[in-house]
Amino acid sequence: MTEPQWLNAEEADVWAKYRRLRRDLHKAQEQQLLRDSGLSAADYALLAPLSEAPEGLLRARDLGAEVDWERSRLSHQVSRMEKRGLVAREACADDARGSMVRLTPAGRKAIEEAAPRHAQTVRRLFFDPLDAEEVRLLGQFLDRILAAVEAEAGESL
Amino acid sequence: MTEPQWLNAEEADVWAKYRRLRRDLHKAQEQQLLRDSGLSAADYALLAPLSEAPEGLLRARDLGAEVDWERSRLSHQVSRMEKRGLVAREACADDARGSMVRLTPAGRKAIEEAAPRHAQTVRRLFFDPLDAEEVRLLGQFLDRILAAVEAEAGESL
DNA sequence: ATCATTTCGGTGACATGTCAACAATATGGT
DNA sequence: ACCATATTGTTGACATGTCACCGAAATGAT
Numbered sequence: 512m513t514e515p516q517w518l519n520a521e522e523a524d525v526w527a528k529y530r531r532l533r534r535d536l537h538k539a540q541e542q543q544l545l546r547d548s549g550l551s552a553a554d555y556a557l558l559a560p561l562s563e564a565p566e567g568l569l570r571a572r573d574l575g576a577e578v579d580w581e582r583s584r585l586s587h588q589v590s591r592m593e594k595r596g597l598v599a600r601e602a603c604a605d606d607a608r609g610s611m612v613r614l615t616p617a618g619r620k621a622i623e624e625a626a627p628r629h630a631q632t633v634r635r636l637f638f639d640p641l642d643a644e645e646v647r648l649l650g651q652f653l654d655r656i657l658a659a660v661e662a663e664a665g666e667s668l
Numbered sequence: 669m670t671e672p673q674w675l676n677a678e679e680a681d682v683w684a685k686y687r688r689l690r691r692d693l694h695k696a697q698e699q700q701l702l703r704d705s706g707l708s709a710a711d712y713a714l715l716a717p718l719s720e721a722p723e724g725l726l727r728a729r730d731l732g733a734e735v736d737w738e739r740s741r742l743s744h745q746v747s748r749m750e751k752r753g754l755v756a757r758e759a760c761a762d763d764a765r766g767s768m769v770r771l772t773p774a775g776r777k778a779i780e781e782a783a784p785r786h787a788q789t790v791r792r793l794f795f796d797p798l799d800a801e802e803v804r805l806l807g808q809f810l811d812r813i814l815a816a817v818e819a820e821a822g823e824s825l
Numbered sequence: 826a827t828c829a830t831t832t833c834g835g836t837g838a839c840a841t842g843t844c845a846a847c848a849a850t851a852t853g854g855t
Numbered sequence: 856a857c858c859a860t861a862t863t864g865t866t867g868a869c870a871t872g873t874c875a876c877c878g879a880a881a882t883g884a885t
Contacts, residue, residue: 516784516787516788516791517784517787518787518790518791518795521803521804521807522791522795522803524807525803525806525807525810526790526794528807528810528811528814529794529810531814532810532813532814532817533690533694535814535817535818536813536817537690539817539820551840551841552841553840553841553842571863571864572862572863572864580842581842581843581844582863582864582865583842583843583844583845583864583865583866584841584842584843585864586864586865586866587840587841587842587865587866588840588841588842590865591840591841603863606850606851606862606863607849607850607851608848608849608850608851608862608863608864609850609863609864610863610864610865627673627674630673630674630675631673633675633683634673634675634679635816635820636813636816636817636820637683637686637813637816638675638679639816640809640812640813640815640816641809641812641813645805645809646678646679646682647678648802648805648809649682649806649809650678650681650682650685652797652798652802652805652806653682653685653686653689654685655797655798656689656693656793656794656797656798657685657688657689657692658797659792659793659794659796659797660689660692660693660696660793661692663696663792663793708870708871709871710870710871710872728833728834729832729833729834737872738872738873738874739833739834739835740834740835740836740872740873740874740875741871741872741873742834743834743835743836744835744836744870744871744872745870745871745872747835748870748871760833763832763833763880763881764879764880764881765832765833765834765879765880765881766833766834766880767833767834767835
């Protein structure tokens with residue numbers, strides 16, 4: 512009996528490290544983005560798939576699928592970015608319910624300036640501390656933990 | 669020349685997995701907490717150190733240090749939790765600037781009911797998919813990445 | 826003792842994220 | 856064609872998080 516319900520000392524330590532990394536890495540990236548490009552993480556998340564789409568144009572539904580965001584979240588964020596001139600909304604020809612989101616020239620300029628430095632930051636902070644074999648292992652660990660999380664999420668559908 | 673500026677295919681894959689894990693694990697935990705205990709992640713973050721403090725009483729400054737939150741964030745969250753009866757503010761005897769935060773009986777009940785299931789969820793999702801050696805390795809990886817992140821953060825001080 | 830500086834907590838404005846509800850439109854079964 | 860249902864996007868209310876600033880009080884240098 513006595514399922515191992517609580518975490519042992521090493522697990523508690525690793526869990527604390529994960530939470531700290533989660534927070535501090537995200538904060539470091541947001542600050543780097545904002546400082547270098549004036550973009551927020553939410554801005555970047557939407558600009559990246561838009562910049563890879565033909566003509567920088569995506570239907571809101573498809574942009575939402577790319578980033579896996581809820582519709583309301585996407586709508587709010589697009590509204591904020593529209594105000595700042597990073598994107599523009601257009602009508603959807605195929606479907607009168609739909610809404611197209613187009614990257615403006617200013618938005619294209621912002622993402623193209625931001626992307627290299629963003630990638631450099633990811634490399635320097637996340638990958639440089641590990642060698643190739645360790646990256647491979649970490650990928651395996653993430654796969655397995657993700658599978659457990661997705662299985663849990665799947666139950667409630 | 670040509671510093672490895674962009675991520676290679678495996679790195680991009682691992683990075684995408686990390687971001688997905690980051691988001692989905694956090695969401696799974698928040699939902700479990702809210703469903704089982706009516707607490708948000710922010711509630712839990714403050715209730716945990718309070719429940720371990722003598723008399724469930726901590727000075728705001730020290731509570732903030734425990735969770736490493738900014739003062740304004742802590743103040744906002746304590747205000748919201750005060751409204752819901754989870755904690756109560758008191759004057760600080762030593763320092764007239766200070767403010768004490770005390771766990772109410774309702775707050776103690778909430779955290780004590782939430783904690784075991786929270787720990788179970790962490791174990792099931794994060795640690796059960798890994799064996800002991802893998803947990804040890806993951807801890808090493810996190811240590812090294814964290815060191816890189818903290819070094820970066822330290823530069824701007 | 827005096828006064829600049831620091832610490833402490835709080836507030837308001839705003840950005841972000843979630844939820845419930847809504848209106849308009851599309852879709853599919855009959 | 857008709858109508859129940861699903862999809863799409865938006866909105867408003869609210870929780871959360873960040874930032875700049877403030878006022879009060881403690882601290883430290885002189």
